[in-house]
Amino acid sequence: MAVCPRLSPTAHVVLGLVSVRPAAGHELAGFAARSVGLIFPLTRSHIYSELDRLRQLGLLTATDVTQERSPNKRVYEVTEQGNEVLKKWLEEAPIGSDRQRNLFLVRIFFGDRMATGRLGELLDEYERAARARRDHLADIVDRLGSRPEATYRRVAAMFGLRREQATLDWIAEARPLLIDSLRADAAAREAQC
Secondary structure (H helix, E strand, O other): OOOOOOOOHHHHHHHHHHHHOOEEHHHHHHHHHHOHHHOOOOOHHHHHHHHHHHHHOOOEEEEEEOOOOOOOEEEEEEOHHHHHHHHHHHHHOOOOOOOOOOHHHHHHHOHHHOOHHHHHHHHHHHHHHHHHHHHHHHHHHHHHOOOHHHHHHHHHHHHHHHHHHHHHHHHHHHHHHHHHHHHHHHHHHHHHO
């Protein structure tokens, strides 16, 4: 198996996306946003920088395609070495911890310093976003259900769907606790005055 420099998880994800379907950078960004980007967010700049790096490392090839009605595009395709590197990473790399940076939860952590109304607005906003993500993932799960070749991607979407439902369940449970606590804190401050 080919020896390759250390690649970031982002580079491996981009390599994996190209292995699913050869694509131009902008097509890949759209594909990522509709698929793995729901569980592993990628920006266009991440994708483009990794595409170039992976090509320089010989893990991808790039073919310039002339188009009549649109600007020319560069289509990337995974090489045999790229497939080997991807397979090795998928099978052997440690999973690591499931860390996420969640600024909403940081705000909840310091929620006792917020006005009751503002905390309620934040909860509403987060709930709307989680509901939209859950519904979008449910559509993906349903759509992929009739495509046996998409079982792996469907199962990943099912995880995201369950995670978003758990977020919604948590909000329903946490909201009254947080609001009651803020009201009690406000009443205690008023009593001290």
